[in-house]
Amino acid sequence: MPDEGVRTAMDRRQHRVARRRAARARRQQLSATLARQRAVVARPIRDMTEPAIESYRAVVAAIRARRRWTYPVLAIAAIAVAAVLPLLPTWFTLPLWMEQGLNGAALARFALFALFALGLNVVVGFAGLLDLGYVAFWAIGAYTAAMLTGAAKYSIAVSNGTASLADKPTWAGWMWFIIPVALLVAVIAGVVLGSPTLRLRGDYLAIVTLGFGEIVRIFANNMTSLTNGPRGNQSIPHPALYLPGRDLVWGIFTDNKYYWLFLFFVILWIVAITLLDRSRIGRAWVAIREDEIAAGAMGVPVVRMKLAAFAIGACTAGVGGVIYAEQVNFINPPTFTVIQSILILSMVVIGGMGSIPGAILGAALVALLPEVFRSFSDYRFFVFGFALVVVMAFRPQGLIPSRRRKLELSGHVREDSLGDLITADEDEEADA
Amino acid sequence: MTALLEARSVTKAFGGLLALANIDLTVATGEIVGLIGPNGAGKTTFFNLATGMSPPTSGDLLFEGHDLLSASRLGGLRRRRRRPFEITRAGVGRTFQNIRLFPNMTSLENVMVGVDAHHRQSVVDAILRTPRHRREEGEGQQRAEELLEFVGIHRLANELAGNLSYGDQRRVEIARALATRPKLLLLDEPAAGMNPTEKRALVELISTIRNQGVTILIIEHDMKVVMGMSNRVVVLDYGRKIAEGPPAEVQHDRAVVEAYLGATPSADGDGDGVHDEAATDDGATDG
Numbered sequence: 001m002p003d004e005g006v007r008t009a010m011d012r013r014q015h016r017v018a019r020r021r022a023a024r025a026r027r028q029q030l031s032a033t034l035a036r037q038r039a040v041v042a043r044p045i046r047d048m049t050e051p052a053i054e055s056y057r058a059v060v061a062a063i064r065a066r067r068r069w070t071y072p073v074l075a076i077a078a079i080a081v082a083a084v085l086p087l088l089p090t091w092f093t094l095p096l097w098m099e100q101g102l103n104g105a106a107l108a109r110f111a112l113f114a115l116f117a118l119g120l121n122v123v124v125g126f127a128g129l130l131d132l133g134y135v136a137f138w139a140i141g142a143y144t145a146a147m148l149t150g151a152a153k154y155s156i157a158v159s160n161g162t163a164s165l166a167d168k169p170t171w172a173g174w175m176w177f178i179i180p181v182a183l184l185v186a187v188i189a190g191v192v193l194g195s196p197t198l199r200l201r202g203d204y205l206a207i208v209t210l211g212f213g214e215i216v217r218i219f220a221n222n223m224t225s226l227t228n229g230p231r232g233n234q235s236i237p238h239p240a241l242y243l244p245g246r247d248l249v250w251g252i253f254t255d256n257k258y259y260w261l262f263l264f265f266v267i268l269w270i271v272a273i274t275l276l277d278r279s280r281i282g283r284a285w286v287a288i289r290e291d292e293i294a295a296g297a298m299g300v301p302v303v304r305m306k307l308a309a310f311a312i313g314a315c316t317a318g319v320g321g322v323i324y325a326e327q328v329n330f331i332n333p334p335t336f337t338v339i340q341s342i343l344i345l346s347m348v349v350i351g352g353m354g355s356i357p358g359a360i361l362g363a364a365l366v367a368l369l370p371e372v373f374r375s376f377s378d379y380r381f382f383v384f385g386f387a388l389v390v391v392m393a394f395r396p397q398g399l400i401p402s403r404r405r406k407l408e409l410s411g412h413v414r415e416d417s418l419g420d421l422i423t424a425d426e427d428e429e430a431d432a
Numbered sequence: 433m434t435a436l437l438e439a440r441s442v443t444k445a446f447g448g449l450l451a452l453a454n455i456d457l458t459v460a461t462g463e464i465v466g467l468i469g470p471n472g473a474g475k476t477t478f479f480n481l482a483t484g485m486s487p488p489t490s491g492d493l494l495f496e497g498h499d500l501l502s503a504s505r506l507g508g509l510r511r512r513r514r515r516p517f518e519i520t521r522a523g524v525g526r527t528f529q530n531i532r533l534f535p536n537m538t539s540l541e542n543v544m545v546g547v548d549a550h551h552r553q554s555v556v557d558a559i560l561r562t563p564r565h566r567r568e569e570g571e572g573q574q575r576a577e578e579l580l581e582f583v584g585i586h587r588l589a590n591e592l593a594g595n596l597s598y599g600d601q602r603r604v605e606i607a608r609a610l611a612t613r614p615k616l617l618l619l620d621e622p623a624a625g626m627n628p629t630e631k632r633a634l635v636e637l638i639s640t641i642r643n644q645g646v647t648i649l650i651i652e653h654d655m656k657v658v659m660g661m662s663n664r665v666v667v668l669d670y671g672r673k674i675a676e677g678p679p680a681e682v683q684h685d686r687a688v689v690e691a692y693l694g695a696t697p698s699a700d701g702d703g704d705g706v707h708d709e710a711a712t713d714d715g716a717t718d719g
Contacts, residue, residue: 279558299549
């Protein structure tokens with residue numbers, strides 16, 4: 001460090017770097033000391049759990065350090081575990097309550113509702129739009145499937161007594177295109193519902209969407225010439241996939257393949273929604289949820305982004321509705337009552353609004369608990385309801401609340417830049 | 433210097449209450465203009481009009497010589513109101529009197545929302561991770577970090593905005609407003625609740641922002657702050673413009689003194705002392 005009056009810019013910079021390094025070292029030393037003191041103070045309480053916490057931390061740290069490959073590996077492991085769930089009862093002897101939760105039908109129901117919860121989580125959790133009519137899009141997807149496969153027409157003919165067995169709809173390979181068509185129909189329905197209503201906020205939006213859900217159900221009930229009304233649509237064909245070498249034919253609704261089909265879409269949606277969440281779109285949604293006026297003032301196209309959230313939620317339910325219709329073979333309006341909307345909403349809320357793992361866990365609890373408690377016969381809904389109340393009383397933020405992802409910062413941190421717009425200049429002058 | 437923002441007899445009525453009555457106001461490019469007046473004078477209402485949050489009852493706002501609040505529709509046949517986000521994109525950024533950050537987002541994300549104002553990526557871009565998405569995310573985060581560093585709180589980038597101290601929240605808000613690349617920045621009481629040191633840093637920050645070519649219209653109650661840095665001051669009272677001019681002149685304007693201290697027949701007494709003091713301060717800063 002030259003002491004003579006004239007210093008080059010380089011010297012000054014070196015000086016500053018050295019000073020900053022020293023400051024950082026001091027800080028680290030201080031925080032280490034503080035941590036030691038804190039550990040000493042906390043020891044009596046934490047002694048019991050210390051090893052567990054330590055090992056948990058070690059695991060988390062190990063994952064963090066190698067996340068480039070641990071996250072994909074963990075994801076594949078999770079998918080593998082989810083995929084073999086329905087096979088467990090055939091491999092092992094399990095207690096009855098587990099077996100009741102792990103059969104194809106119960107798991108398919110769980111995966112269907114997981115898909116719905118993911119979709120509604122975008123609307124309610126991310127964008128903060130309280131939608132009480134989500135079931136409408138499920139119904140739209142299901143009825144689209146019924147109409148496009150010809151099941152609706154066939155059911156009407158059966159009601160009129162003019163049907164012949166030859167008219168009975170059968171599955172053809174091109175029927176997979178029903179899924180994208182239903183997706184599109186649901187998006188259009190979402191935009192049609194959304195554009196006039198999304199200017200409303202909070203409670204008002206909830207009331208309008210509640211009404212929309214009922215309108216769709218009542219429409220399906222009364223529009224007999226199109227939907228066969230309360231008699232419903234029967235003989236919706238099961239899906240099939242004709243691959244070279246091996247044909248995949250989905251059977252009746254307990255077939256495990258439905259669960260895997262739903263699981264495929266759940267995974268697809270998790271990936272897509274995670275990517276959306278970590279983009280301009282996801283930030284815009286959260287900004288709207290947090291403060292709509294400020295979001296608008298910061299250049300967020302509020303109405304457009306709300307519509308996007310609504311449409312994405314709608315198309316999720318539409319896709320789920322198609323596969324649901326194909327699985328259960330028969331749909332009628334009473335399936336799509338407002339209570340289903342409430343159930344899906346409660347999955348999102350119990351799991352933690354805006355949290356993707358939360359939505360899955362919420363769906364697992366709400367869809368599977370009644371199955372698991374089947375042995376309690378009529379009391380099972382009481383137990384289920386009680387479990388919900390307990391969760392909400394002790395964890396109102398949800399079981400897995402969402403946490404904002406910390407972004408990796410680039411290195412150019414000026415550690416002492418706070419308030420230094422003035423002091424830095426003074427330093428400079430003093431140095432000169 | 434040309435007029436960046438020009439208000440032509442802007443009136444805003446809430447029912448029978450005239451919040452703003454025939455206000456003419458011009459902000460030239462590169463200026464810092466102070467907008468002052470007692471509580472309820474209509475200052476924030478003016479900001480709300482200029483950012484498209486509420487429509488004026490009558491009058492026009494011109495920005496760079498064009499109509500700010502409406503855009504042509506159907507090939508120029510009809511006009512429609514512009515939404516706040518379009519006005520923000522046109523180059524008017526603002527902060528709020530009662531801080532309106534997104535409390536459950538990190539400060540970095542708050543600023544990135546502002547940066548996103550000029551981004552074009554769609555839902556499809558985000559899901560497919562197209563080159564456009566990657567470029568915008570990368571550049572966006574870098575710019576947001578630079579802005580946080582510029583306002584001096586890069587180290588708090590990953591803290592939730594709701595957990596920051598009051599002064600730091602104000603800084604994030606300024607960074608977020610700057611992120612929208614404003615030509616005109618509207619600051620609504622940025623110094624409220626700050627201690628003298630923070631205020632000093634704020635004044636320095638605002639003049640740095642101006643030196644980078646951003647024109648500033650500032651509402652402020654702290655006379656030391658507003659008189660010290662404004663090129664011109666506009667005074668509102670009960671929705672009317674009662675004075676306009678360089679700080680030194682405005683401070684001695686009789687109508688202004690009355691508005692702040694109540695009507696005194698002689699326009700003398702306690703008030704003078706206060707204002708003289710402010711005036712000397714101003715002189716000191718200029719010198």
